[in-house]
Amino acid sequence: MELNKAASVVTQVGPWAWWRSWWRRQSPNRQDRYANLAPVAAVVLFLAAIATAFWYLRVEELEREQEAIKRDVEYAQQRLRLRLLERQEQVMRLGRDVSNKEIRSDQFMLRAEGLVQQYPEFLSLTWIDDRRRIIASQNTSSLSSNPPMKAGSVLKVGETEAHFSLARDLMQPIYGQIYVESDRDAQLSVLQLHIPLSNDQGRFNGVILAEYTMEGLLRYGVPTEVLAKYAVALQDGSGQLLAGQTIPERIALWRMLPGSDKPNNDYEVPVSPVGNDLILRAQAWRTSQGLVGSGLFWLVSVLSVMTAWMLIGNWRHTRRRIQAQKALVAETNFRRAMENSMLTGMRALDLRGRITYVNPAFCQMTGWSESDLVGAVAPFPYWPDQDRELLMRRLEEEISGQHSAGGFQVRVKRKNGQLFDARMYVSPLIDASGKQTGWMTSMTDITEPNRIREQLAGSHERFTIVLEALDASVSVAPLGSKELLFANKLYRLWFGQDTEGHLRLVQQAGASDNAEKSTALDDVDEMAGLPIDSITVARSENSEIFITELGKWLEVRSRYINWADGRLAQMVIASDITPRRQAEELSAQQAERAQNASRLITMGEMASSVAHELNQPLTAISNYCSGMITRIQSKQVSEEDLLSALDKTARQAQRAGQIILRIRSFVKRSEPNRTPSDVSSMVSEALELAEIEMRRRQVRLTHHIAARLPPLLVDPILIEQVLINLMKNAAESIDNANRPPEQRQVELRIVPKTIDNQSVVEFSVSDTGSGLAPEAIERVYEAFFSTKVEGMGIGLNLCRSIIESHQGRIVSENLYNAGEVTGCRFSFWIPVEATLTT
Numbered sequence: 096m097e098l099n100k101a102a103s104v105v106t107q108v109g110p111w112a113w114w115r116s117w118w119r120r121q122s123p124n125r126q127d128r129y130a131n132l133a134p135v136a137a138v139v140l141f142l143a144a145i146a147t148a149f150w151y152l153r154v155e156e157l158e159r160e161q162e163a164i165k166r167d168v169e170y171a172q173q174r175l176r177l178r179l180l181e182r183q184e185q186v187m188r189l190g191r192d193v194s195n196k197e198i199r200s201d202q203f204m205l206r207a208e209g210l211v212q213q214y215p216e217f218l219s220l221t222w223i224d225d226r227r228r229i230i231a232s233q234n235t236s237s238l239s240s241n242p243p244m245k246a247g248s249v250l251k252v253g254e255t256e257a258h259f260s261l262a263r264d265l266m267q268p269i270y271g272q273i274y275v276e277s278d279r280d281a282q283l284s285v286l287q288l289h290i291p292l293s294n295d296q297g298r299f300n301g302v303i304l305a306e307y308t309m310e311g312l313l314r315y316g317v318p319t320e321v322l323a324k325y326a327v328a329l330q331d332g333s334g335q336l337l338a339g340q341t342i343p344e345r346i347a348l349w350r351m352l353p354g355s356d357k358p359n360n361d362y363e364v365p366v367s368p369v370g371n372d373l374i375l376r377a378q379a380w381r382t383s384q385g386l387v388g389s390g391l392f393w394l395v396s397v398l399s400v401m402t403a404w405m406l407i408g409n410w411r412h413t414r415r416r417i418q419a420q421k422a423l424v425a426e427t428n429f430r431r432a433m434e435n436s437m438l439t440g441m442r443a444l445d446l447r448g449r450i451t452y453v454n455p456a457f458c459q460m461t462g463w464s465e466s467d468l469v470g471a472v473a474p475f476p477y478w479p480d481q482d483r484e485l486l487m488r489r490l491e492e493e494i495s496g497q498h499s500a501g502g503f504q505v506r507v508k509r510k511n512g513q514l515f516d517a518r519m520y521v522s523p524l525i526d527a528s529g530k531q532t533g534w535m536t537s538m539t540d541i542t543e544p545n546r547i548r549e550q551l552a553g554s555h556e557r558f559t560i561v562l563e564a565l566d567a568s569v570s571v572a573p574l575g576s577k578e579l580l581f582a583n584k585l586y587r588l589w590f591g592q593d594t595e596g597h598l599r600l601v602q603q604a605g606a607s608d609n610a611e612k613s614t615a616l617d618d619v620d621e622m623a624g625l626p627i628d629s630i631t632v633a634r635s636e637n638s639e640i641f642i643t644e645l646g647k648w649l650e651v652r653s654r655y656i657n658w659a660d661g662r663l664a665q666m667v668i669a670s671d672i673t674p675r676r677q678a679e680e681l682s683a684q685q686a687e688r689a690q691n692a693s694r695l696i697t698m699g700e701m702a703s704s705v706a707h708e709l710n711q712p713l714t715a716i717s718n719y720c721s722g723m724i725t726r727i728q729s730k731q732v733s734e735e736d737l738l739s740a741l742d743k744t745a746r747q748a749q750r751a752g753q754i755i756l757r758i759r760s761f762v763k764r765s766e767p768n769r770t771p772s773d774v775s776s777m778v779s780e781a782l783e784l785a786e787i788e789m790r791r792r793q794v795r796l797t798h799h800i801a802a803r804l805p806p807l808l809v810d811p812i813l814i815e816q817v818l819i820n821l822m823k824n825a826a827e828s829i830d831n832a833n834r835p836p837e838q839r840q841v842e843l844r845i846v847p848k849t850i851d852n853q854s855v856v857e858f859s860v861s862d863t864g865s866g867l868a869p870e871a872i873e874r875v876y877e878a879f880f881s882t883k884v885e886g887m888g889i890g891l892n893l894c895r896s897i898i899e900s901h902q903g904r905i906v907s908e909n910l911y912n913a914g915e916v917t918g919c920r921f922s923f924w925i926p927v928e929a930t931l932t933t
Contacts, residue, residue: 157360160379164362167321168377172364175316175375178216179368182305183268183288185210186220190290190303193222200231200246207233216311218285223250224301225292227259234306255287255304262289263299272372273309273331284309284329284337286373309338317375325377330363332372342378440517440538443524448473448494451533460517460540462510479508493521493534504541515542568649568669570597573662580664589645589669600667604638604651639672648676716744769901771806772814774845774856780811781818782843785826789841794826798843804856805847805927809901814925817894818843821860821921824891828864828919838863850924855903859922866909866916898923 121129189206192198198206200222207220211233219234227250250256258271271287290303309329317327328339342361361378434441440457444450453468461468461477468475478486486505502520509515517538524533562569568586572579572594579594590596638651649669658664723740726732778800789796807814825841842861847854898905905923909916 160360161362164325164360164377164379167324168362168364168375171317171321171327171377172366172375174318175312176367178312178316179307179366182214182216182307183290183368185214186288186290186303186305187268189220190292193303194292194294194300203231204233207231211235214315216307216315218306218308218311219304220306221304222301223259223304225263225299227256230301258287258289259302259304262291262302266291266293266299270368270372273337275335275337286312313338321377325379327375327377329366330374330376332374337373342376442468442536442538443533444494444536445533446494446531448490450475457538460509460515460538461507477507477509479506479514482506493536496523507538515540516545517541566671568596569666570594570600571656571658571664571666572597573658573664580658586669589642597667600640600649600651600669601653601665603640603642604653604667639676646673647671648673716748720744769808769810772809772811773806774804775800777809777811777814778818778843778845781815781822784815785819785822788823788826792826792830793836793839794829795840796822796843797840799845801846804845805854807856807901807925807927809925813897814901817897817923818858818860820891820894824921825860825862825864825919828862828866832863832865834863847927848924854927855924856927857922857924859920861910861918861920863918866919867907894923898925901925 189198189203189210192206193203203222210220211217217235219232221232221234222230224230229246229248229250231246250259255271258269262269268291269289271289273284273286275282275284286307286309288305288307290305292300292302294300313327313329321327326340326342328342329337331337361376363374363376366373366375434454435456437454437456440460441452441454442450442457443452450468450471453465455465458465458468463476468477473487473490474483482505489503489505502518504516504518506514507517518541520537522535523531524535526532563584565583565585568589569581569583570579570586570590571581577594577598579592579597582590582592582597586596590599639648640651641648648671650672652668652670654666656664656666723732723737726736778798782796782798786796822841822843829839829841840863844857844859844861846857848857849855895905903923903925905921907919907921910918910920
């Protein structure tokens with residue numbers, strides 16, 4: 096407030112008048128003191144400025160040096176990393192040739208010798224099989240004090256054994272820890288690289304062990320210009336020197352003062368792909384002496400000139416002070432403008448809880464003016480009446496310093512009586528001398544964020560209620576982890592709170608699909624941790640599995656999703672389909688009963704024909720027996736005539752027995768049994784039964800069976816049932832059409848064909864009847880639809896079900912001649928490959 100008044104006075108009377116007025120108000124002693132202290136203060140200030148400038152220049156020089164060494168060391172790191180990757184790729188190519196059995200041990204020695212001679216950083220190359228037995232080894236024994244690995248020996252248990260096992264488990268290149276070989280003259284640091292080998296089945300078959308010398312990597316991997324400019328060293332993670340020159344530890348900040356002979360000018364980076372176990376470190380050579388010598392002369396000269404100039408310019412002190420006051424006023428106005436433009440309300444309290452300051456944002460939020468709030472004490476006018484006790488306790492805690500760093504939420508009443516939610520943060524108000532003068536409180540209107548938060552919470556609650564009420568189990572788990580991200584009520588009821596049920600559903604679903612679909616356990620890439628199949632599009636995988644513990648059939652659907660935290664997860668939905676499976680089994684049993692009923696109905700319709708067919712052999716047997724009895728009684732029979740009659744009688748009995756056996760095998764009830772069946776045998780047995788009906792209806796039956804037909808994996812009884820039903824229907828159609836004898840003919844043809852790029856065997860039955868009506872062609876395969884007066888309408892429906900169960904199709908069409916219907920053809924085909932691979 097005083098500064099504002101002073102600024103207003105300066106603005107009103109002018110700087111010179113104000114200066115004269117102020118100077119005259121001072122005592123003579125005070126005026127002399129100000130006049131004497133001014134040059135001293137000026138000299139001290141400018142000496143500090145010179146020291147600061149020197150410090151700044153020195154720090155800037157060190158920063159430039161540090162930036163240069165950083166750039167050069169990172170360039171050397173890239174060169175060294177590139178050299179390691181090139182050597183790794185060469186060893187991997189050698190490993191691929193060994194895995195593909197393109198080279199033997201002697202050829203491996205030649206290749207390894209060439210690499211060791213060509214690249215001096217190689218210490219040795221060793222071929223080790225999966226039993227840790229050394230097949231071949233090539234090394235530069237002159238560099239190592241340890242004896243070389245011999246072919247036929249077994250790898251010793253130690254650090255190499257651990258990284259050998261890690262390369263075997265991960266099937267990827269593994270860099271081992273750096274170890275040091277002691278010698279009488281020096282120490283040799285060695286880095287190992289394990290390249291895994293695989294056999295024809297992709298299984299682990301050993302490693303190629305490559306050893307590098309740290310001195311070789313430093314000498315040939317780091318550019319020569321970097322080695323010339325810096326002291327370069329390779330160190331391990333603990334700081335132990337592996338190769339290069341010894342570099343002292345980093346120095347403290349105070350050693351960076353001018354004249355220090357040990358600046359902080361070193362830099363280190365880890366060498367990839369080895370990781371943090373190998374560090375490249377460099378330090379610049381000391382080349383300059385800093386600003387010493389002639390620089391000190393110029394420093395003293397500049398200080399002297401500045402001192403003289405300050406003494407001469409003492410009379411300008413008043414004007415400069417006025418300018419500083421103007422700048423202070425401008426700064427104050429600027430800060431006031433910032434406070435007025437803030438959207439956060441600010442309120443200041445003194446130590447007794449009285450409001451001493453509020454900004455415009457606080458007044459705008461509450462609707463009260465600054466004059467209404469400044470000087471007010473609790474209860475404040477913006478406190479709601481129902482929250483006064485709570486807010487009073489909050490104020491007491493605030494004044495006593497018991498406030499939370501995260502703030503607290505309160506309700507605030509505007510001047511018009513409207514309430515809104517606000518969050519307040521309290522912090523101590525410290526003056527320039529470091530003394531606390533009160534408390535500063537910031538207030539933010541959080542009504543809209545609270546409304547959005549409540550909407551989100553309600554949306555989440557509705558979403559959870561829907562998922563909990565589903566009659567399907569829903570679970571979400573990340574790949575490669577046993578954490579369960581989400582599980583609804585039915586999942587918890589079936590499987591509990593862990594991921595065992597989720598993983599079991601995925602595993603059983605993958606097994607039921609004959610390992611053709613990806614699962615969370617099997618088809619995840621072990622390098623990237625992602626599924627092998629594409630996940631750029633959403634796709635679902637359905638499987639039906641049986642859970643023994645639950646006694647339920649479950650339909651499992653899974654898909655990959657991106658979880659809220661960005662992780663790739665798998666969602667599994669399991670629905671109870673036990674009633675559906677039971678209905679399917681019941682439907683299959685009913686279909687089987689319908690097939691048996693159809694066969695019985697067919698044989699019932701053919702009963703008169705079968706009786707007529709059996710009557711002939713039985714009559715012949717009776718006649719032969721009566722004749723033999725008569726001739727034996729009259730003693731007019733010879734032994735040869737008796738044997739001939741008995742032979743004929745036996746053949747007629749065999750004929751009757753075959754007819755009965757064929758009928759029994761056709762009508763007896765049995766479970767479907769698909770076996771590789773010969774087409775000719777099936778057709779022959781069907782013809783034997785169909786010809787009985789044909790002869791009764793005086794219809795000629797002709798058939799053509801192509802040669803060398805492939806066997807079909809079918810149930811022969813069911814296929815015979817289809818053929819008999821089609822041929823019987825054809826004979827009935829001819830009989831109903833009252834065709835003349837020369838036109839009463841049924842033709843059966845069995846030929847191989849190719850339909851939809853697959854090999855099939857086609858069966859066709861053609862008749863010379865009146866054909867099918869146009870409206871009946873589309874409905875002829877419907878259940879209980881029949882074109883015959885006494886028909887039940889299940890024969891062709893069963894035929895279609897039987898053919899489709901064998902992955903085939905059945906069609907019907909009318910035959911035309913000059914626009915007139917001359918008959919009808921029913922044909923069906925059964926695929927060859929599908930039946931043989933089912």
